[in-house]
Amino acid sequence: MSEKADTRPATRGVLSKDLLDACISCGFCLPACPTYAMTGQEQSSPRGRITLMRLLETGELAPDDPTLAEESSFCLGCRACETVCPAGVQYGHLLEEWRDEQWRGMKRPWIVRPLLTVANRTWVLRILGSVRRSARKRKTDGQRTLMLGCFERALFPSVSRSLAALDPTISVDPNQGCCGALHAHNGELEKGRELARELGDRLAGTIITTSGGCAAHLADVIGRERVVEASEWLLENSETEKRPLRVGLQDSCHLRNGLGVWKEPRELLGRTAAYVELPSSGSCCGAAGTYALVRKKESKAILAKKIAEIEAADLDLVIAVNPGCLRQLQTGLRKSKSRTKAVHIVDYMRGR
Template sequence: MIFSKTLLDRCISCGYCLPACPTYAMTGDEASSPRGRISLMRALETGHLEDDDPTLAEQASFCLGCRACEPVCPAGVEYGNLLEEWRDHQWSGRRSPLPARLLMALVSRSWLVRAQGLVRRHARTVTSASGPSLMLGCVERGLFPRVSHAARKLAPGLSVPKRQGCCGALHAHNGDSGTGERMAKSLGDALPGTIVTTSGGCAAHLAAHVGRPRVRELSEYLVEHDHLPSGRLLVDGRVARVALQDSCHLRNGLGISRQPRELIRAVAEYVELPSAGACCGAAGTYSILRPRESGEILSVKIDEIEAAEVDFVVAVNPGCLRQLKTGLRKRGSRVRAVHLAELLVIVPR
């Protein structure tokens, strides 16, 4: 058995997922929709399609894994879990894409993940015995170390335990969900108390394996604890115009979308992008494995950002932040892409 029967049987093929799916919007191809992919999964499960079928290989890779189909599904299909089971089978061993295997090998080595802090000086504290704890993340501590410093300025009570590695989300989304689960539980054991993360994707993965009550994404934590900024962010003497790019897994997996908007509105003029809740094309390793399709999705997003005439576009996930920065730089845009924590700490107090 490849798939959990209860998960696979839940889909009633109603089609509500089709308008929410970015790859279906790109192609109009039924096979590139959640409903179509679940039909392919059923064919694989029953033996009507073999493992090496080219359509199976293509669609397992083409899916963004954004889970935008889940909130609109009347039957409550857990598509994200089905996709993990599919890739566990489809991408087992050396059938996993080489770039994904290399990245998973790197983040599996906690000492290597922690070594980034020797060069990129992320936040540090004396470890608290009870938390709450700030999770550094494997990508963010290397690419965007200022985010952890900003998070601690916003919530000084957060401790930053030293010996923390990767949460395993990268593994879960790339064909090794068993290792991903073990890594999440190991990180949960290493971080005392409530775990606060500045990465939406990590938040959703951790919540699934260490329990939702223990996990808080930063905007959620700040709103819950009334760490609301009181100043206004000005640009050229006027209130700044700020847009948001949702984290797919934060919005679709944990239902968190109000809190980052509430924080932005407290300090700036919030501008809602038409596709703020749709994937930016980063999608974990997707921008590496499928650069053409990722770039196509990003190009539409950058068009919207430019048309909105905003000063900043905010991300709540490091992969999204990297994607937006890359797109804006290539376009020669004046718009700055920043993490929510970075935006809030530049507000005058």
């Protein structure tokens, strides 16, 4: 017998012991991991990354170790590994804690910093929303309030307008801030949780979100019962007239793997169009929050396969349930001059 696997000479308090202890290194996660599929290398698998986290925690690897830096950024954070883990390892939480150390302050990728700066300022988000004409202020009985995603307000303002049109009694509060998912995934975990709590306090009643990534983070901090993602709500509350369209779906990783919401958008699309299941609809499109900015090369490689699949399926529309995925798919489809359009599920349900 060589050396005990779990002997920890000292711990640095970066990663929670109970989260690390849950992993027994069985390797069931390997086939679910998109980055392991790219390299076939242990350190770019969930199991291998947890080994790295353990060594960071014990100090056997220095915080500036190049493999630690590379792997904490190479990971998509898609959490596909969690759905196949019988031991119940909360990989997403481990990654957040890891990046909290690895991407702290000046170690954070420079391209992420201005995004966090914008998302930290509610007044900037309010002005962005009003310039881009996202959903306008509306006060109702407060049973449901619409969450206005920060980058969605700037990039896809029609989404909040469509939801406000589909749900005439939902409240809209343009003076809301960011939910903090961006922070939690990019090395500011505590700030990310604080922003989610603030948003939960500010918005009344059930919070309806149009972004799978935000939904998962918000639910994680303020409780699942207060958060309803748009396709869940639409399935219960909208007309489902069939349209002559071939439609595919791109899951939001955190919505699917974190909240377990994936049947709802499919059912919605199945009722309203000819639904085509893309072979990799459930796996990451490469947008992965800031990944498309931080890891351009890998993000493009993942996207290229996705676009080829969409082209092969000859779709009219491919539907996204998260603004990051929507932007990623639109970019890829535009570059390949595809006839397929990428549309947010809320815009799609409104017939836009």
